[in-house]
Amino acid sequence: MNDWHSWAAIVVFVGAYALIISEKIHRVAVALGGAGLMLAIGATDDVSAFYSEDSGIDWNVIFLLMGMMMIVGVLKKTGMFEYLAIWAVKRARAKPFRVMAMLVVITALASALLDNVTTVLLVAPVTLLVCERLALPAAPFLIAEVMASNIGGTATLVGDPPNIIIASRAGLTFNDFIVHLAPLAMFLVVVLLVLCRVMFRKSFVYDEDRAAEIMALEEREAIKDPRLMVQGLVVLTLVVAGFVLHPVLHYEPSIVALLGAGLLVAATAVETHEVLAEVEWPTLAFFAGLFIMIGGLIDTGVVGEISHWLADLIGGNELGGSLTLLGGSAVLSGIVDNIPYVATMAPITSDLVRDMGGSSDHVMWWALALGADLGGNATAIGASANVVVLGIAERNRQPISFWQFTKYGLVVTAVTVALSLAYVWLRYFAFS
Structure with a gap:
């Protein structure tokens, strides 16, 4: 890190991060301005930015989001989300916390089968309608769901993109994740519900008149276009099957999402410009x-330097190394998106595992996965799902500020990471 490019890249990133936190300039303008500065100072270049798998734009993430947004946009026109909103509220007897608990559990379960971004894209529109019907603030519900998606995504190989990177590098299977991480994820969802009951207690205001109005509604009347809804659900089912069958089909989720969106637009009467809108x-x-x-931080060696410092700190102590890797990953994943972080740490973790004799229970890999996945809840830009939900909230005139999200995210992350540290120690060391 003696190269001035490294220090310049740090200044640009820290400055951009500070502006995003301050919210004095829109986060999109800050991100694009920071990207421009990284290119201008030579921290990265056009080849790295647009074509590199290690340090460039992750086009798989971009096109996955675009494809799923298009599919959700078509389903939104059918009235399906209104149907689900009324159904959910009626099943919860219009009690605000019961509604939140139902949405949190559904989100966590869905995130274990889909990736967490796809899940929040599907659940957020329902949540906004539920909150509108009950005259409740949407922010607490959306924040709780994002955190549930990141926790639920920890449970399986396909639930969170970092898990896919880890599985590929470590040779882990879908069942390995189920056995080692799913039990903890289920427990952490229950912990999240308890935390939500405390953190958002002032938002659970029960309005008897609103509740009576919704309980009297017939949810089937909300469906505006049954044929389009059936077509959309068929395509969505095929897309979900494509995600789950990735190990067999070898189609990236982005390809599956784009194929689904293209099929839906081509096979229905929906106007293309309406979908793109x-x-x-x-x-x-x-x-x-x-x-x-x-x-820019990766190309100038900043992320690698931090990762190698962490590796030197761990040394040959597997217990201390596992706990340090989990905690350090949680901190860094709250600042830097967990996908490039895990991509950088994966080869270093592989070396650590080899140096320690290749532990059969893969504890170092589980520590990396837990830290990266759960650490994403810490800040508003810690995970892809967080950013997506903030964008949806802003578009629907229910903006969630950086600090509004982060003040709750830090609490949830601190508690879940602490419990994960205890889990790793108890399962792999105390009772192994």
Whole structure:
């Protein structure tokens, strides 16, 4: 890190991060401006920014989001989300906390089968309608769901993109994740519900008149276009099957999402411009800028230097190393998107595992996965799902500020990471 490019890249990233936190300038403008500065100072270049798998824009993430946004946009026109909103409220007897608990559990379960970004894209529109019907603030519900998606995504190989990277590098299977991480994830969802009951207690205001109105509604009347809804659900089912069958089909999730979106637009009477209007273009632009800024830190060796420092700190102590890796990953994943972080740490973790004799229970890999996945809850830009939901909230005039999200995210992350540290110690060392 003696090269001035490294220090310049740090200044640009820290400055951009400070502006995002301050919210004095829109986060999309900051991300794109920071990306431009990274290119201008030579921290990265056009080849790295647009074509590099290690330090460039992750086009798989961008096109996955775009494809799923288009599919959700078509389903939104059918009235399906209104149907689900009324159904959910009626099943919860219009009690605000019961509604939140139902949405949190559904989100966590869905995130274990889908990736967490796809899940929040599907659940967020329902949540906004539920809150509108009950005259409740949407922010607490959306924040709780994002955190549930990141926790639920920890449980399986396909639930969170970092898990896919880890599985590929470590040779882990879908069943390995189920056995080692799913039990903890289920417990942490229950812990999240308890925390939500405390953190958002002032938001659970029960309105008897509103509740009576919703209980009297017939949810089937909300469906505006049954044929289009059936077509959309068939395509969505095929897309979900494509995600789950990735190990067999070898199609990237982005390809599956784009194929689904293209099929839906081609096979239905929906106008193309109407579907494209539903895409959260500012969110995609923010991701692109953020990827380029992080790529500048990777190309100049800043992320690698931090990772190697962590590796030196761990040394040959497997217990201390596992706990340090988990905690350190949680901190760094709250600042830097967890996808490039895990991509950088994976080869270093592989070396650590080899140096320690290749532990059969893969504890170092589980520590990395837990830290990266759960650490994403810490800040508003710690995970892809967080950024997507903030974009949806802003578009629907229910903005969630950086600090509004982060003040709750830090609490949830601190508690879940502490419990994960205890889990790793108890399962792999105390009773092994």
